[in-house]
Amino acid sequence: MKPFLFLGLTILVLLALAGCSREADMGQAQLEQTGQTAASAADNIREEFTPQELTESIGAVPEEYFAPSGGPTYDAVLTALKAGYRHIDTAAAYFNEADVGRAVRDSGIPREEIFVTSKLWLQDYGYEAAKKGLDASLEKLGLDYVDLYLLHQPYGDVAGAWKALEEAKAEGKVRSVGVSNMTPKIWKEFVPQFKTLPAVNQVECNPFFQQRELRELLDKDNVKIEAYQPLGHGDSTLLSHPVITKLAEKYGKDAGQIILRFEVQSGLIVLPKSTNPTRIAGNLRIFDFELTGEEMSQIRALDTGKGHHDPEAPGVAEMLLANFRVHD
Numbered sequence: 462m463k464p465f466l467f468l469g470l471t472i473l474v475l476l477a478l479a480g481c482s483r484e485a486d487m488g489q490a491q492l493e494q495t496g497q498t499a500a501s502a503a504d505n506i507r508e509e510f511t512p513q514e515l516t517e518s519i520g521a522v523p524e525e526y527f528a529p530s531g532g533p534t535y536d537a538v539l540t541a542l543k544a545g546y547r548h549i550d551t552a553a554a555y556f557n558e559a560d561v562g563r564a565v566r567d568s569g570i571p572r573e574e575i576f577v578t579s580k581l582w583l584q585d586y587g588y589e590a591a592k593k594g595l596d597a598s599l600e601k602l603g604l605d606y607v608d609l610y611l612l613h614q615p616y617g618d619v620a621g622a623w624k625a626l627e628e629a630k631a632e633g634k635v636r637s638v639g640v641s642n643m644t645p646k647i648w649k650e651f652v653p654q655f656k657t658l659p660a661v662n663q664v665e666c667n668p669f670f671q672q673r674e675l676r677e678l679l680d681k682d683n684v685k686i687e688a689y690q691p692l693g694h695g696d697s698t699l700l701s702h703p704v705i706t707k708l709a710e711k712y713g714k715d716a717g718q719i720i721l722r723f724e725v726q727s728g729l730i731v732l733p734k735s736t737n738p739t740r741i742a743g744n745l746r747i748f749d750f751e752l753t754g755e756e757m758s759q760i761r762a763l764d765t766g767k768g769h770h771d772p773e774a775p776g777v778a779e780m781l782l783a784n785f786r787v788h789d
Contacts, residue, residue: 538564540738542575550732552580552613553598553787562602577604580613580641581626582787583778587618591625595634597788610635611663615647616778620654627657639663639687642772645678663687666729668720668760669699670768687730692717694769704759712750722747723760 534557538549542564551561558579565575579602585594595610610629612622626638639661643651652658662679666672666688676686693699700716708719724731725747752760771777 534560535564539568542568542570547574548576548578550578551602552611553582553585553594553601554580554613554785556787558598558601559603562604566603572604576608577602578609578611579607580611581622582785583614583617583782584785584787586612586616586622588621588625591622592629594787595625595629599634606633607635609637609639609660611639611641611661613641614778614781615640615643615651615772616781619651623651623655627655641687642770643675644772645674647772648675648678658682659684661685661687661730663689663732665690665768665770666724667691667693667699667768668705668723668763669693669696669765671727671761671764671766673764673766685730687732688724689732690769691724691729691731692720699763702763704763708752708756708760714747714750718747719752720760722750722752723757726752726757 538561542549547570549561549565551558561577565572565577568575579598581591581594581598585591585597598610599605599607610626612619612626623638623640626635629635630638637660638657639659640648640652641663643662643664648662662675662684664672664675664686666686667690670693672686672688679686699705699720705716705719708714709716712719714722721731
């Protein structure tokens with residue numbers, strides 16, 4: 462196998478909670494220049510991960526697919542795995558774990574070479590409920606273990622659910638655990654109650670919302686950010702911003718590739734999305750250029766400090782539970 466300039470080939474497969482958006486057609490991959498081979502990346506997938514080891518295993522080429530359950534998800538996962546991606550991200554609330562698991566099994570790729578992430582939904586928070594929720598995910602996926610399991614939302618009995626995830630890791634059902642949608646305030650509320658630190662925090666992050674306060678907080682403990690909506694939820698204002706389009710013209714790239722290159726060089730694990738086979742293949746092409754220090758500063762200056770989703774807004778937990786139920 463020819464050496465690649467990244468640690469792993471990754472694909473993330475998701476069903477958007479609010480449905481597919483323009484960004485589903487604009488998906489790009491994140492590649493991190495490390496000088497190791499894809500084969501060596503598979504060797505990093507062991508029974509347990511420290512935050513650093515987790516980064517070395519998945520922080521290379523994330524690609525996220527927001528696709529409906531059924532044929533599109535199954536076909537998208539198979540297409541991406543055949544293209545070389547090796548990380549799949551799904552969740553109970555995406556209602557496509559069964560399709561994802563079937564594609565993994567049908568790919569013919571050894572299980573240990575594929576990094577699978579899933580997430581526990583709010584409905585199953587609390588210690589006993591979380592244990593059942595994880596088992597349900599494993600059953601739907603048809604897998605003996607998942608490589609990374611996240612608490613999808615930071616509400617309710619978070620501490621009880623986290624305890625169940627820690628025990629599942631000790632039992633070998635999951636190899637690493639993390640959280641999602643935790644702001645600095647929410648992180649400080651819940652994480653001090655945990656016996657062990659999350660390996661990652663999956664949050665909205667893009668040039669318009671760069672999560673600077675959160676990154677500073679997590680950097681102290683080497684906790685990594687996984688950035689979803691890295692293209693700003695397909696925001697035309699971002700994709701057509703003169704700073705971005707000028708750089709795209711200079712490097713012969715599209716706007717999404719410039720944005721993702723910026724995020725990769727900023728040290729983020731990036732989670733874009735695509736169901737387009739051509740874009741799936743094209744998502745590997747962001748390593749033939751590098752933004753200068755001045756260009757990075759120009760994009761950093763676009764930060765507004767505001768995102769589309771505010772996890773601290775009143776009523777968010779109630780709204781999510783009312784609209785998304787993963788079982789009766």
